[in-house]
Amino acid sequence: MPFSFEVVKVDPSGARxxxxxxxxxxxxxxxxxxxxxxxxxxxxxxxxLEELQVNLLLANTxxxxxxxxxxxxxxxxxxxxxxxxxRGILTDSGGYQVFSLADLRKVTDEGVRFRSHLDGxxxxxxxxxxxxxxxxxxxxIGMLLDECIEYPATPARAASAARRTLEWALRSxxxxxxxxxxxxxxxxxxFAIVQGGTFxxxxxxxxxxxxxxxxPGYAIGGLAVGEPPEISCDxxxxxxxxxxxxxxxxxxxxGKPEQIxxxxxxxxxxxxxxxxxxxxxxxxxxxxxxxxxxxxxxFMGDPRPxxxxxxxxxxxxxxxxxLCHLFRANEILSAxxxxxxxxxxxxxxxxxxREAIAFGNLSRFSSELQARLEAGHR
RNA sequence: GGACGGGUGGGUGAGUGGCUAAAACCAGCAGACUGUAAAUCUGCCGCUCCUUGCGGGCUACGGAGGUUCGAAUCCUCCCCCGUCCA
Numbered sequence: 001m002p003f004s005f006e007v008v009k010v011d012p013s014g015a016r017x018x019x020x021x022x023x024x025x026x027x028x029x030x031x032x033x034x035x036x037x038x039x040x041x042x043x044x045x046x047x048x049l050e051e052l053q054v055n056l057l058l059a060n061t062x063x064x065x066x067x068x069x070x071x072x073x074x075x076x077x078x079x080x081x082x083x084x085x086x087r088g089i090l091t092d093s094g095g096y097q098v099f100s101l102a103d104l105r106k107v108t109d110e111g112v113r114f115r116s117h118l119d120g121x122x123x124x125x126x127x128x129x130x131x132x133x134x135x136x137x138x139x140x141i142g143m144l145l146d147e148c149i150e151y152p153a154t155p156a157r158a159a160s161a162a163r164r165t166l167e168w169a170l171r172s173x174x175x176x177x178x179x180x181x182x183x184x185x186x187x188x189x190x191f192a193i194v195q196g197g198t199f200x201x202x203x204x205x206x207x208x209x210x211x212x213x214x215x216p217g218y219a220i221g222g223l224a225v226g227e228p229p230e231i232s233c234d235x236x237x238x239x240x241x242x243x244x245x246x247x248x249x250x251x252x253x254x255g256k257p258e259q260i261x262x263x264x265x266x267x268x269x270x271x272x273x274x275x276x277x278x279x280x281x282x283x284x285x286x287x288x289x290x291x292x293x294x295x296x297x298x299f300m301g302d303p304r305p306x307x308x309x310x311x312x313x314x315x316x317x318x319x320x321x322x323l324c325h326l327f328r329a330n331e332i333l334s335a336x337x338x339x340x341x342x343x344x345x346x347x348x349x350x351x352x353x354r355e356a357i358a359f360g361n362l363s364r365f366s367s368e369l370q371a372r373l374e375a376g377h378r
Numbered sequence: 379g380g381a382c383g384g385g386u387g388g389g390u391g392a393g394u395g396g397c398u399a400a401a402a403c404c405a406g407c408a409g410a411c412u413g414u415a416a417a418u419c420u421g422c423c424g425c426u427c428c429u430u431g432c433g434g435g436c437u438a439c440g441g442a443g444g445u446u447c448g449a450a451u452c453c454u455c456c457c458c459c460g461u462c463c464a
Contacts, residue, residue, distance in 0.1 A: 037414050058413070096413045104415080117415040148413075193413090224412040232412090252413035259412085274414050281417045282410085297407070327417095335417055 001025075003140070003189045003216060005248045005269075009357060013265040014240070017357040020056075020248055020269070022140035023187030024080060024088045027055045029248065030264045030357075032350040033090060033272040034343055037063050039073075039083045042277055043335040044343070046085050051313075052340070052347055055087050056140075058272045061133050062094030062125065066116055070136035078138030078185065090272075091139035093130045095146035095193060096253065099225060107147060109164065127168035128175040131190065138185040143219060144172040146193040151226040158197025161222075162206040165195040173213055191217040191250060198231050200238045207242035218243045219250040220268070229255075233262050240267035257286055257349055258373045261366045264353050276346045280338035283327045286345040288372055292320075294338065299324040312344035 001023050009017040018029040034041045034049065037060040041049060049057065059079060064070060076082040079089055098105060098112050105114045111126030127145045134142035145168050147161040169192050176190055192215040196202030210218065220239045223232045232254065240249050251268035254260070256275060263271060276286070283295040287307035292299070294306070302320035314323075314337045326334035349369070356365035 033413095035414065042414085043417080060414080063414085090413095092413050097415090099413090101415070143413080146413095219413080221413065226412095229412095250413085254412055256412065271413095273412050274416090275412050278411065278414065278416065278418085282419090283417095284411075293409080295408095330417075332417080338417095 002187050005217065005246070007246065011265070011357045011360070011362045013362060014237075014267040015264045015353075015357050015362055016267060016269055017354055018248065018269055022056070022088045023185065024086060024140050025055055027088055028354055029269040030350055030353055031056055031270050032260070032346050033058045033270060034346075035272055035274045035277060036083075038067070039064060039079060041339075041343075043281065043332075043339040044277075046083065048340060049085075049343075050087070052343055054343075054347065056090060056270075057085070057088070058090050058092060059137070059139065060092050060094070060097075061130055061137065061142075062092075062097045062114070064091075064137060065094070065125075065133045066118055066123070070133040074136040074138070078136075080138060088141070089137075089139040090141040090250075090270075091134045091137055091143065092252075093134070093143040093145045093193075094125050095143065095148050095221060098146075099148040099150060099222075102150070107164075109167065111145070111168075112147075127172040131172055131175040131179075134190070135179065135185070135188065138188065140188060141217065142188060142190045144169050144190055144192050144215075146195055146221050148195070148222050148225070149197060151198065153197045155197075155199055155202070158195070158199050158202050161197070162195040162202050165193060165221075166206060166209050169193075169210055169213060169215075173215075189216040191215055191219050191248075193219040193221040193252070194239055194243075195222045196235075196239075197222060198227055198235055200235065203235055203239045204242050207239055211242065211244060215247070217248040217250060219252050221252045223251070224254045229259055233259070233266060236263055236268060237266040243267075257346065258370055260346070260349055261353060261362075261369060264357075265362070265366065273346070276342035277339050280340075280342040281335045283334075283338065285323075285338060286342055290373060294320065294323050295327045296324075306341055307345075310341070310345065310348075312341050312348075314338075314341040314344075 001021055004021045007016050007018045020027040020029050034054055034057050036057045039059055041057060073079055073082050098107060104117055105112050111124055114123045130145040146165040149161045192210040194207045194210055196206045220236055236251055243249050248269045250270040251263050254263055254271050254273055283293055285292050285294050285306050288309050299320040304320055305315040307315055356362040
C-alpha cells in the first residue's frame, strides 16, 4: 500500500474528515497519535494499544538513534518488527529535542550537535542524517529535521529558525530523492515542518516556501511551547490556511482535551501529545467533567469509577479508591491503568470529533464538550 | 549489680553553646506537566494571632533541676532502650 491521503468531508469550520493510507494500514483522520518515544508507549503493551484501536503512533528518531541505535533496529528488521507493531508509525525527527534538550545541544547551519543525555557522548544530527536514521527505522511517516524554538522568541530568532528549517528542508529533499526507489521500505514518506514562532507573516512565508517543495504532508511545529493557547490556535489556523488542501496536516505536540477540537477546527488532521501518557503516570486523570488528581485524599474511599460515563476497561472495572491506592503504593499497575484510561479518553474525543464532522454537528459537539470540561470537577 | 552506647518534630535520622521551629529522606497535603532527559518536578508540612510579613506570640530535641547573656548541644539526678560483663 503506497502512501495516500483523501479528504472525505470538510466541515464549515474548516475541520476535515479524512483517510490516511500508509504501508501499515489506513488511519481515519483527524487522528490522535499516542507518543511512544523509545519504541514503546510507556506502560502500554502493543496488544492494549491495538485494543484501543490505535492505528498510528509516534516514535522518536533521536532517542532511538541513541538507544538502541538505528542500525541495530535495521538489522532487527525495522522498527515495526522490532517492537512488534504492524500498524502505522510516525517518527519525529529530533527537532523537538533541539528545544527540549536546549542545554545539551548547539545548533548550526550544518545541523545540531547533541551531547547525549545518556552517556555524555557527542552526536551530530543533520537533516540528511535524520532522513537516514528514519529510513533505517522504517517508519511509515518520517519528519524532516527542524529547529523548534522556545516561547517567547524575538521575530529575528523566529525568522532565523524558520529560514534554517527551510534550508534543512531543501537538503532533506535532496537526501530523500537521492535514495528513492532503492529502499527496503518504499512506502515511507516524509513531512516537512513549518516554523515561524508566533508570527503570522513568518508562518505564511515559511509554509509557502515549504509547499513549493512538494511534500506529501506538512506539519506545524513550534507550538504549545509555553505560549497562551489562543495564540497557538491563531497561528495554527493561519498556517493551515497556507497548506494544500489535499495533503495531511500534522499539528505537532498538542494538545489538552479542550484544545483538540479547536485544532481540528483549524484544519489539523493529525496530532500527538504526551499529556495523556505522562499525566497518567503522574496521577492526573481526565474525565468528561474535568481532571482529577487520583492521589488526592478525597479519593481514598471513593467507590466510583474515574468517570462514570467512560466506557474504558479501567472505568468498567476499577474504583477511584483502588486507583488511588495503587498510585500511593507506587505500584506499576497504577501507571498501566491510568495510561489506559487517559489514552482511551483522548482517542475517544477524537473519535467523537470524527463522528461529529461526519454528522455535520461539530460546532454543537465542540461547545458542549467545552462547557463540560470547563464546568469543573466531578 | 557493673561497663559502654543511645533517647531529636508522624517515621528514619543529621545536628555537640548563638547563624535552629531544628538538615536530609520518607510519610502527609496540594499543584504543575502539550512533536517525553519525566513512575518526574514544584510548593506546603509544631500550634496560634494578625494590618499575611525575610511579621508577632506560644510550645518543642526522654523527665526534673542547674551552669550561661544564650542550651537539643555543658553539669547533676531520675526514667526508659540497646549491647556486653557479672
